Amino acid sequence: IEADDAPAIDAALEPLHAADIADLIEQLNTRDRRALLQLWPNGVDGEILSELDENLRDEVIAQLNPDQLAEAVRDLESDDVVDLVEYLDAPQQEAVLDALDASDRVAVEKALAYPEESAGRLMQVEVAKAPEHWTVGEAIDFLRSDIALPDQFYHLVLVDPRMRPIGQATLGRILSSARATPLKDILEETFITFNVNDDEGDVARAFNQYHLISSPVVDSDDRLVGVITIDDAMIVLDEEHTEDMLRLAGVGENATISDSVFETVKQRFPWLFVNLITVNIAALIVGLFDQTIAAYVALAALMPVVASMGGSAGTQSLTVAVRAIATNDLTASNAWRVIRREMFVGLLNGLVFAVVMGAVGTFGYGSALLGLTLALAMLINLVVAALAGVLVPVVLDKLKLDPALASGTFVTTTTDMVGFFAFLGLATVILL
Amino acid sequence: IEADDAPAIDAALEPLHAADIADLIEQLNTRDRRALLQLWPNGVDGEILSELDENLRDEVIAQLNPDQLAEAVRDLESDDVVDLVEYLDAPQQEAVLDALDASDRVAVEKALAYPEESAGRLMQVEVAKAPEHWTVGEAIDFLRSDIALPDQFYHLVLVDPRMRPIGQATLGRILSSARATPLKDILEETFITFNVNDDEGDVARAFNQYHLISSPVVDSDDRLVGVITIDDAMIVLDEEHTEDMLRLAGVGENATISDSVFETVKQRFPWLFVNLITVNIAALIVGLFDQTIAAYVALAALMPVVASMGGSAGTQSLTVAVRAIATNDLTASNAWRVIRREMFVGLLNGLVFAVVMGAVGTFGYGSALLGLTLALAMLINLVVAALAGVLVPVVLDKLKLDPALASGTFVTTTTDMVGFFAFLGLATVILL
Structure with a gap:
């Protein structure tokens, strides 16, 4: 593929999942990686960047020009942007933040203010929420209206007038209930909220222990500020395991085989x-x-x-x-x-x-x-x-x-x- | 608590999550455990059994009488029952199977026919599915009708007339789309199916790699037979890690601190x-x-x-x-x-x-x-x-x-x- 044949690369990579492309980029040596990025400048999108190993992200981002970078990060959810930029060098972090809309930028900067490896950094701020007195019908009409919804969501979080979460209903229950059913009657039995300052490892273990799918995150006033989903918790659990194993062996916790x-x-x-x-x-x-x-x-x-x-x-x-x-x-x-x-x-x-x-x-x-x-x-x-x-x-x-x-x-x-x-x-x- | 005070035990354990009760039972020594089960005979339900460590499950099930056992397993999903019985001794396995309804029993026995640690054992057979030509409105009406739905589901799987899955739509997209929208137009981009014989470790790693939430499982004729959800995949990933760590150290892979x-x-x-x-x-x-x-x-x-x-x-x-x-x-x-x-x-x-x-x-x-x-x-x-x-x-x-x-x-x-x-x-x- 490294025969300078840009269309061939495009054709080969286009159908692949972002995670697979990232793996492929990780396995190339530095020279080939540079050549690939040169030949395939518009290919690297935000999802591929998210999937890349932290050590390589710096390198790849450095090779993108500001426009490409802006294009790449625009469609990501807030938690993915946070994940992307939190360990970048200051100038590159600045470049990514500049590429965001003003409101997204505020959200990301707020998340970066939470401690490293905290629930606040792991959560996405896009939440599907509803007042506690709503019925199923009102919820569906609301969701169908022209509001910004998270890409993926699994629960509708009920909040009281002071924005404190009081429970959540699974979309499955909402879909299978009559329109007149009050949301309050179909809340899920297990309801656990996390604080923005909770350790992400503890959050991940709680997801595994209680089979959570998504859980609201609250600030110190118990107000809803975001939601953590199980796919992110699974990644954290995976990382925690790797850290444990590496630490047991006396190796730096972020060691990977792509380190120099x-x-x-x-x-x-x-x-x-x-x-x-x-x-x-x-x-x-x-x-x-x-x-x-x-x-x-x-x-x-x-x-x-x-x-x-x-x-x-x-x-x-x-x-x-x-x-x-x-x-x-x-x-x-x-x-x-x-x-x-x-x-x-x-x-x-x-x-x-x-x-x-x-x-x-x-x-x-x-x-x-x-x-x-x-x-x-x-x-x-x-x-x-x-x-x-x-x-x-x-x-x-x-x-x-x-x-x-x-x-x-x-x-x-x-x-x-x-x-x-x-x-x-x-x-x-x-x-x- | 071990002062023979049954109501006090009841009051203390009732509000706890099944996973926590199971942890508590695991931490007791054998004598206390026996005493607890004697005092709290109706407390142990299927969920607690599911959460118990495999080594202790035998012991606890042996102390339940058939009625209690039947009561305990009746409300579990098929994948939980499979998980519960797959490593039980033959007579106890028989006792649990006898306690099930005929149709559940068939489903569990079919799952047990798949290889150990395969996708077939991990999946639940309860699937929310719909014909490929349906619209959002038809799907909602169908889900609201009096059909048996899985406790938790996150996608509606579209199948062709030969029951082969052709894609799936997230409940979030269904809820936020107009009734007239064809389901085909709101399918999720990433769509991966597993075969019943796939190794559960590979399945779990694919969930982590592609951020899957739930994925259909097909048999050798590509027909939809079940669905695997991320919470089960997360547990498998956790177990695989533990096995790796224990094997590295030359310890039997199922070692836990509650072994004798x-x-x-x-x-x-x-x-x-x-x-x-x-x-x-x-x-x-x-x-x-x-x-x-x-x-x-x-x-x-x-x-x-x-x-x-x-x-x-x-x-x-x-x-x-x-x-x-x-x-x-x-x-x-x-x-x-x-x-x-x-x-x-x-x-x-x-x-x-x-x-x-x-x-x-x-x-x-x-x-x-x-x-x-x-x-x-x-x-x-x-x-x-x-x-x-x-x-x-x-x-x-x-x-x-x-x-x-x-x-x-x-x-x-x-x-x-x-x-x-x-x-x-x-x-x-x-x-x-």
Whole structure:
């Protein structure tokens, strides 16, 4: 396609969904991407921009001239424009805002005034609403009149005279009810509103928990200011998961495979550095026992076995705990029970692997005492691993920190240190 | 609450959402749970059962008598009943099916005939549909007539005379259009149908990619048989994420913190055992160099530093790659570019940490040659780690295996082995 054949590109891309075109643009290398944008200047519309990865949006927007940009963003809903501009550099943000109508611009600027990752930024300000005393017939006539409606809406929100939402009716119920039915009689049972300052992650989890489709957002005076729809909540939930996973592994939360080498190094370096410090401390622990190792070199070969088994078991227990905290399944009320359970799991796995490694030490390395040392160290480290795996995220959560924040590094550090210390310490006592 | 006070329990639980009651039941221990169900026999309805964790559903259903069960499941949509019974033991499944009306029972049994985790199991068979030639007015009159409608629906699906879906109109557009408008003129632009045999994970990702709200499901003759709604897709996406995370850590994919100790051990044991074998092979590699270590005991303390840094860097690169594969951002077309990029990232991080560890060896352990050995080994292992982190999941994916399947174990095994071999091998050459 990159044979400078503009009509062919047009023909190939036109039938595709904006999300697919964005994916395609993301997969090109920088040179091809530039060539494509040059050849296909009118193709990139607001929807494609919305779907693009944040890192590339800057680059692509920089190549559009103001008219193209204005054209591209004009038809977007307010929440999509906010999503589009919130992480742009200041001059580019300005360029997009300038391209909007005055009223849209006010709405977007208002949304940008809410905290990052808040319900206020996620919501769209276009809401289908009706006074609380209306009937189905009045609502339908109103919707058919020449008013500006959101592109997609699923509920009609009822508001009192002070604009406070008092409930909402699904369009399905409205459509299937007689014209004379008061809207108040067909309100949905589950009715949850969010505050503009609510965290978008909490909003997304509430959508998933209560199977919400769209929910009103209110300001600090409880007045209706917007609505959040499930498709946006789903995207947030997806992002939160990715962040959790990346944080667990000690990677910057916005890492993607389209980042440059330099950005990637910057994201990964900090936690590698933390790991470097902790593992050097573990090395100092090993250093304490240099005379034991000198007398019994097989210890050097076997100590990573104890540490690695602890690391694996700790990571297992950690991952389950981080998920459980994220889904509110692990709370203060059952934390002790979960910790006790993990201890038993560690004990049981520890016993099994103690027997196995006892046999390996006794028969593989020809020393029953070495076998005993291995077995005891393995038992200790697997119990510690199971406990560390659940305690690290629970404590981080208690400290109001993200439980996934590089927990992996903390847990493996603990199991390395305990593993080395237990194994070499026991060896010093038992073997020397 | 567990003071045998039935009315108090009733009063406390009645106003709560089914999802919250289910969470509460999950957080109780077995004894309290039993007591609660005894005291609150009529409280548990179908919605609460749907929200319960699969492991507990068996237990709770076993305590309900057939009448209570019949009462509980009667009002559920077909997809909820399927979700409820698909993983129940055969006798309990039978009991629930017996409680259904004949027509519902047929629908549920038909759904159960579709493969596990397929679109056919996820869909509800209740669909709001209309002939293709209808107008808005005809549709509204039809919806107002006394027909059975789904509890929640967002589109009216247009079908041709052979029941093949040809498009769908949002209720919002129907409500805001004049009665005379043909439905054909207000169809939604994005129209995607799924086959009953499509994988539910693919369906969920398509919902997220194309911002779908509800989509028709067709059988092998392209006939409309059901509809999938975004709330169910969101739950699937959530589960897929959790599975990915748990698999990465080598934990059984259905692990939750409400599993028993024994179940948990069973889930975690297999990959711990795999790790045991691989780490013992790594120990054999270390054993090859026992004379080097005997001559230079500090090597024993420093070899975990090289291995651990490799493990951390490998896990970082792995996590990003697994996410990218799951979201289709890493495909055959850009795999080489990503691999090359990871290599550069490994090289750059490797150079930095080589300098740091060179200094630690030279000044901390007083040997420039040891510093050189450390530096070279660190560089080699960080490059290998970055490559292993992306190659392991890419190869698993090529082999049609889940890229997350215990990749963590494979990657850390590689970095352990390469780390030990490179460090001790270089030490043998340089230091002896």
